[in-house]
Amino acid sequence: MEVRMSDGRRRMSDDVDAGSTPRGGVPGQRGDRTPYYPPHGEPLRAPWDPEEERTPGRRRSVPGARDHLRKQSPVGRFFTTWGWRAYAIPVLVVLTALVIADSVTGAGPGDGDTVGDAAQTPALMGEPPRGQVPPSGELPDGGPFEEAGEGVFRVVPGGTDRVGRPEAEQFTYTVEVEEGIDTTDFGGDDSVARMVDATLANPKSWTADGAVAFQRTSGDEPAFRVSLASPLTVRENCGYDIELETSCYNPSTDRVYLNLARWIRGARSFQGDIGSYRQYLVNHEVGHAIGYPDHEPCPADGALAPIMMQQTLGVANHEIFVLDNEGVVPDNDDTCLYNPWPYPDGPPVAR
Template identity: 40%
Template structure:
């Protein structure tokens, strides 16, 4: 008796029919008999390919959008590799690409005792700050006005000035009395040997900076360096037109200059007259005649020998021609008007 299964199909081969070996049933292209189990194909869709289609079309049918995405990804990858390998351009600041550096508006003034470019100097003994008491090195960078006014002194164009002291200065640096310091400055500017003695300038003190044409400001060394520059190693004062300040370096106010020996009062009068002279529009000068009083606009803080001053100014375009290296040596002088 023949048993049937799978819906009554005969499981015994019929006579005359050759059955395929069990392993042939999985061979590609071999027809599966009804009783044979389903076999997975190792190449999905192979039998459904359109043999007349091109290779790209066959790939497109098999892989869809991936066929187009892969080349795009390859191109993007190549671009990333090239961009990473080649250094990108860096825009340099103007100061690195140009030899000319534009100073800020509050930079060193055009007329000053400090040359704008650092230069290697030989020993200039008279330019060194003398030994002496300690002085304030760093203040607040703000100034307090010393209140007080004067009447007009002199004839000619009127210049109004105010007097200030930087916040943070040790009172000992100006004798402990702000009013006494201001009276000292007033007396210097009212002296008939000062600028009022030229007959072309008049002075008047006011008690606020707004109304002033210039401001005499006692200033710490640190703040002075910011206003006057640090291109030279010797302490100095300056005129800063951007702030309208006659910047009086407290180091020089306390210790003076070697060219004036121990005469601190005369040096202070010279320093005030010299820097106020810049505020009035005067430039530097050199020694005119050997052995005679130096012009007040000579840089006597550094010395009264033309050779010394010339060397200090040799790289300063605004001062390079003002003082010749002619060997002339003058004597210290604090006044723009020759004593009578």
């Protein structure tokens, strides 16, 4: 299969609540898993035959009453005969034609198969909102990456011990890489797995609140699959309504899609810190997978960004607002500092 490459000179175009504390705060709440009748009056009526009065019995004929009709042209006779109705008929014809045309054209520009598909499949988590693309969301320049893979994934062998409290809800996961992606330039498949494992095991990650635990497995039935995928595969499974490289969690496949383009190049808001961005990407998308469906805004100017803020698109509220002006993010100038952790100050019980 021929694989199209993107080099460093090419540009491509990632991801699409309140109440967080200025230090990153506690992430948003987890979602549930598991006739009026008018008075009678004289109606406006037009008899079917305008030349005939609807009166009982025989109609009285008045001599010479119709002589003027014979002296007029056909058009004049038409207007004399039908009166005001002669002007109404063309208007009704035009209105009828417009109604028929509207019925035939049906759906507007945004309607189509995607409407039906959305009703039949679970909503994607982390898909980008629709709107103007801010510069902060554009993919930075950087190393090359495969734009397309084969659409199937290989599981990275191995596993980890359980991380988290004994009484916590356990989530098993696999780490997978799309076939067609060559990971040798950034340490191989094992390096991807090590980054995911270390991120989820960090005491600043999701296990900090004591509610969840993680364990990597190479088995067939994990709770979710953390998958490094090519941009085209991500677009197919996460959407591409705006031309930004995004990542998402798709509940219909229980798969977390980590966009290869972002894994290699990161996001502008992280100012070249690729390691922190990869930690953010894992924590944010896994957050969707374990029950945090909602995104959050920057709580205060200069605060650490909440992990469920769409930091791939930016860390300023206005940058997110221009993409989704009906969401939870207000249109203000508050700008956060990038943050890869759900609990940047460590476990809440240890504070």
